[in-house]
Amino acid sequence: MTDVKVNDMADRQKLSYIAAQAADARLNVELETEGMTLNIGPQHPATHGTLRIIVRLDGEQVIWAEPGAGYMHRGYEKLTEVRTFPQVTALVNRIDWLGSFANEVPFILAAEKLMDVEAPPRAQWIRTILFELSRIANVSLFLGDLGVQLGAITPVFMAFRDREYVLNLIESATGGRFHPNFDRIGGLKEDLPAGWITETKQVMKKLRNFCDEIDDLLFGNEIFQSRLRGIGVIPPEVAKQYGLSGANLRASGVDWDLRRDQKLPLAYDKVDFKVWTHPDGDSFARCWIRLQETREATKIVDQLLDGIPSGSVMAKVPRIIKVPEGEAWVSTENPLGEMGYYVVSKGDLGPFRVKIRSASFNNISIVPWVLRGVYVPDIISILASLYFILGDIDR
Amino acid sequence: MSDTPPQPEPTPELVHDTVREGVVSALRAALGDGLIDSVIKPNDDMWVRVSADVWQQTGRVLRDTVGCDYFCFLSAIDWLPSPYGRGEDDPTEPPPERDNTIKQGYAGGETRMQVFARVTNLSQHFGVTIKADVADVEPCVDSWVTVYAGANWHERECHEMFGIDFRGHPDLRNMYLPTDFEGHPLRKDFPLLARMVKPWPGIVDVELLPGDDTDDPAAEAEPT
Numbered sequence: 001m002t003d004v005k006v007n008d009m010a011d012r013q014k015l016s017y018i019a020a021q022a023a024d025a026r027l028n029v030e031l032e033t034e035g036m037t038l039n040i041g042p043q044h045p046a047t048h049g050t051l052r053i054i055v056r057l058d059g060e061q062v063i064w065a066e067p068g069a070g071y072m073h074r075g076y077e078k079l080t081e082v083r084t085f086p087q088v089t090a091l092v093n094r095i096d097w098l099g100s101f102a103n104e105v106p107f108i109l110a111a112e113k114l115m116d117v118e119a120p121p122r123a124q125w126i127r128t129i130l131f132e133l134s135r136i137a138n139v140s141l142f143l144g145d146l147g148v149q150l151g152a153i154t155p156v157f158m159a160f161r162d163r164e165y166v167l168n169l170i171e172s173a174t175g176g177r178f179h180p181n182f183d184r185i186g187g188l189k190e191d192l193p194a195g196w197i198t199e200t201k202q203v204m205k206k207l208r209n210f211c212d213e214i215d216d217l218l219f220g221n222e223i224f225q226s227r228l229r230g231i232g233v234i235p236p237e238v239a240k241q242y243g244l245s246g247a248n249l250r251a252s253g254v255d256w257d258l259r260r261d262q263k264l265p266l267a268y269d270k271v272d273f274k275v276w277t278h279p280d281g282d283s284f285a286r287c288w289i290r291l292q293e294t295r296e297a298t299k300i301v302d303q304l305l306d307g308i309p310s311g312s313v314m315a316k317v318p319r320i321i322k323v324p325e326g327e328a329w330v331s332t333e334n335p336l337g338e339m340g341y342y343v344v345s346k347g348d349l350g351p352f353r354v355k356i357r358s359a360s361f362n363n364i365s366i367v368p369w370v371l372r373g374v375y376v377p378d379i380i381s382i383l384a385s386l387y388f389i390l391g392d393i394d395r
Numbered sequence: 396m397s398d399t400p401p402q403p404e405p406t407p408e409l410v411h412d413t414v415r416e417g418v419v420s421a422l423r424a425a426l427g428d429g430l431i432d433s434v435i436k437p438n439d440d441m442w443v444r445v446s447a448d449v450w451q452q453t454g455r456v457l458r459d460t461v462g463c464d465y466f467c468f469l470s471a472i473d474w475l476p477s478p479y480g481r482g483e484d485d486p487t488e489p490p491p492e493r494d495n496t497i498k499q500g501y502a503g504g505e506t507r508m509q510v511f512a513r514v515t516n517l518s519q520h521f522g523v524t525i526k527a528d529v530a531d532v533e534p535c536v537d538s539w540v541t542v543y544a545g546a547n548w549h550e551r552e553c554h555e556m557f558g559i560d561f562r563g564h565p566d567l568r569n570m571y572l573p574t575d576f577e578g579h580p581l582r583k584d585f586p587l588l589a590r591m592v593k594p595w596p597g598i599v600d601v602e603l604l605p606g607d608d609t610d611d612p613a614a615e616a617e618p619t
Contacts, residue, residue, distance in 0.1 A: 073571035077556075078580055082482040082590055113439075240517070242545035243466040256465075256517045327500045329440060329513065329524060331467075342513070342524075344472060344500055350481055357468040357513075365548040394571065 035063065040379070042071050051364075051390055055371065055379065062379065065371035067364055072394040080354040085111050085185060085321050088351065092341075093179040095358055096392040099138035099335040101130045101170065104183040107354075109264060110330040110343040111185050114323045118265050123187035123313040128267040129200075129304050130170065130182070131332075132297045136207055137166040138335035139294045142387050143214045146287055149384040150227050155218055162210040165203045172196060185321055187314035197305050204298040211295045219291060228284035232370050232382035235281060242369070243362035246337025247293060248386060250277045251285035258333035266332075271303040283378075283385035290387070322349055336360055336392055360392035411521050415441045418461050418523060425456040432502040444502035444526045450510070451537035453525055458542055463514035463523055466543035469550060471510045471529075471557040474499050477583040482590030507531050508582075510559060512539070512546075529559055538564040556581035 041052035050071035056064040076095065080088050092107055093100040105127060112118065119127070144159020167177045172193055174180035182189050218224050234244070239252040249256055257275040259268045276292040278285035323345040331340025337359030344353040363386050370382060412435060419433045422443060429449030434442045445453045457463040474497045484490055497507055506528040515522040529536055538561040539546035548570065550561040555569045558579040569576065578585050 070569075070571035075580065078587060081477065082587055237464070238544070240465045241543055243468070243543070254517065261520050327442070329522070338467070340467070342468075342470075342511075346476075346498075348481075353472050355468065355470045355472075361548065362466075362468075362545055365545055369544070 038376070042068075051388070051393070053367070053379070053383075055376075057376065060375045062371050062374050062376070065368050065379075067367045069364070069390075069393045072390050074391075074395065076395050077354055077356055080351055082350065084349045085323055085351060088354070089183055090179070090181050092356070093181055094391060095356065095395055096138070096334065096336055096339070096360070096389045097178060098141055098389060099134035100176075100178055101174070101180045101182060102134040102138075102332070102334045103339065104181070105131055105266075106330045106332045106334075106339055107341045107343070108183045108185055109266075109332070110328045110341045111321075111323055111345075112265070113328045113330060114326045114343065114345050115185065115317070115321075116324075117186050117315055117317055119187045120312050120315055121267075121309040122191075122311045123315075124265055125267045125270075125304055125308045126173075126188055126192060126313065127183065129301055129308075130173065130180070131266070132301045132304075133166055133170055133200075135297045135335040136294055136301075137163050137170065139290050139297075140166070140207065140210060142290055143211075143218070143287075143294065146384055147218055147224075149380050150224060152218065152221075152224070155214060158210060158213060162207055165206055169196070169200055169203055172199075184314065186317035187312070191313050192308075197308070200305055201302060204302050207298050208295060211291060211298075215291060219288065225284060227377075227381050228282065228287060228385065230280075230282050230284075231378050232283045232374065232385065233281045234366065234370055238366070238369065239281070242366040244337070244366060245359050245362065246333065246335070247289040248286055248337065248363050250275065251289045252281040253277055253279040258331060258338060264330070264332065267304055268300075270307065271300050273300050273303075283381050286385040286387070320349070322347060323351070331357065334359060336387065336389060337363060339392075356395050358392045358395055360388035360390075361395075364388050364393055411519075412437055414519055414521055418457075418521075419443065421460050422453065422456060425460060426453060429453070434501045440522070440524070442502040442524045442526065444504065444509075444528075447510075447527045447529055447536045450527045451539060451542060453527075454512075454514075454539045454542035457514050457523060457525070461516065461523070462518060463516045465515040465517050466545040467513040467515050467522065469510065469512035469539060469546050469553060471508055471553050471559055471581075472500070473508050473557065473581065473583045474504065475507050475583040479586050479590070482587050502526055504528050508534055508557060508559065510536055510553065512549075514543070533560065534558065535560040535562055537562045540564055555579070558582065 036057045038055050038057055039052065040055065042050040052068035054066050054068060055062045076091050079091055083091065088107055089104040092103045095103045140159050140163050144156040147155030170180060171177045173196055174182035234252050236252045236254045239249050239254060255275060255277050260275055273296050276289050278289055325345055325347040327344050329340060329342045331338050339359050340357040342355035343351050346352040371379060374382065415435045418441065422430050426445060426449050429446050430443060431446060432444045476493065476495050478493065478495065480493060499509065508529050509526045510529055511524060511526040513522055513524045527536060538550055540550065540563065550564050551567055551570050553559055554561060554567045555572055556579055561567065
């Protein structure tokens with residue numbers, strides 16, 4: 001991309017930002033009408049669970065919005081304090097339930113960091129493969145669901161059809177379709193089953209076809225584009241302030257991906273992949289980044305499958321795990337964004353305190369800012385493009 | 396295959412540690428005595444502890460001078476050891492004696508509760524964990540909302556879970572709990588009621604395998 005084009009894009013961002021502020025000002029001065037409060041949810045097809053959104057409207061325009069979370073709060077931070085370290089993975093599986101395996105990895109990595117244990121290379125590679133498979137399972141459902149939210153029914157059937165292949169793979173490797181609970185301190189529960197690698201390669205081809213179909217059906221569609229282009233623009237400074245992560249951050253033009261930009265005992269440094277960014281920061285950019293990332297994830301899996309090292313999948317660790325005293329922060333690039341655990345250990349069987357930093361919590365905290373000045377139908381498309389999982393907000 | 400001894404691994408790059416030291420000196424220059432302690436784990440991570448008076452100023456310095464403009468999270472730690480242990484006591488027996496001395500983690504501390512936050516520098520790829528002591532009675536620090544807009548929800552969550560007040564926060568409503576809920580669930584002296592009313596059934600599962608040393612359960616054993 002040339003410099004000129006980048007500047008163009010930045011200007012566009014600024015213009016949309018100014019336009020939003022102008023809309024605000026106009027609302028306050030010219031259109032002084034009687035407002036209306038509209039309650040969306042907690043049960044609403046567009047909210048992926050029980051998120052309630054209260055908006056105050058002036059005509060069709062939103063002048064104030066407030067999401068009400070908390071309908072699914074399960075108190076995992078408290079529960080981890082009465083669990084042993086290996087038991088915690090069963091809990092954190094349920095935070096982002098569409099990409100469960102990805103939730104286990106940062107916690108296990110944090111525990112391994114405190115214990116100064118490193119998983120054997122084979123375990124690291126399989127971890128990375130399963131991590132990317134969770135991403136594909138998670139984001140492919142987003143791509144299908146996106147159509148539903150904008151009035152197109154077909155993509156969601158295609159998404160459920162193709163996600164099934166990925167879930168079958170995860171099931172055959174881990175034993176669990178949704179909640180694998182497969183990651184262990186020091187490695188993995190088991191090795192891969194026979195024939196899994198060939199099967200995975202075929203599925204990755206199917207998933208790439210699915211991405212192409214979605215690209216044709218949805219992203220090339222004019223209605224789809226006009227519903228999303230230029231809507232819900234988030235400038236990079238605002239995105240960083242709110243701690244947006246994952247595709248939402250990269251769609252605002254911030255080139256930041258924890259798979260590439262930090263050193264972790266995962267196999268990402270062994271593969272070649274592109275971190276996609278988009279300069280627009282609008283709803284379309286966020287959806288487009290996710291589509292590209294699903295494609296990229298299938299390529300990462302393919303590359304990893306070719307080079308899995310041999311050896312054990314479990315390092316030598318004590319049968320009863322006591323984690324030495326200390327504090328560790330580990331975060332990874334999960335399907336929804338940056339997911340991290342701040343683990344404090346007192347040398348006991350269980351953690352003393354676990355702070356769970358989940359991606360959707362930060363991603364949704366920007367909603368009051370981004371919904372100001374938009375029209376009612378855009379509420380749904382903006383929420384859809386921000387993409388959140390309720391379990392990931394409430395924990 | 397030759398018999399030459401394995402070559403020592405090349406020294407890992409320590410460029411981040413010089414950056415981290417730079418962060419500490421930048422904070423010391425701006426905050427003076429407000430910066431109480433700092434810990435740098437080589438090639439890994441860093442922690443700084445500041446006094447609660449300069450909590451908000453620390454955020455500003457980190458954002459504007461150090462370039463940590465990405466807000467990661469904000470929360471608190473209650474360092475009091477739980478009076479209920481790990482919730483595995485038999486409710487029919489009197490509770491066992493427990494050590495309840497408060498011992499803070501990295502970068503030390505003087506109070507029972509600490510607020511801590513993490514911000515990241517996206518261009519130089521490092522993060523900083525900042526801690527501050529808060530008073531035991533009516534814990535309170537300045538809000539970060541004017542520094543990092545994303546701190547809004549984190550402070551609301553922290554307020555309801557730990558009872559820490561954030562001066563200058565626009566709206567400290569509860570996020571998860573009913574408005575009239577009493578107590579602060581993540582404080583250690585708040586019991587986990589599910590574990591209080593019934594003995595933890597998982598306790599019966601802990602039985603030793605043949606060959607396990609009863610005195611040292613963490614003894615090395617072959618992975619299964």
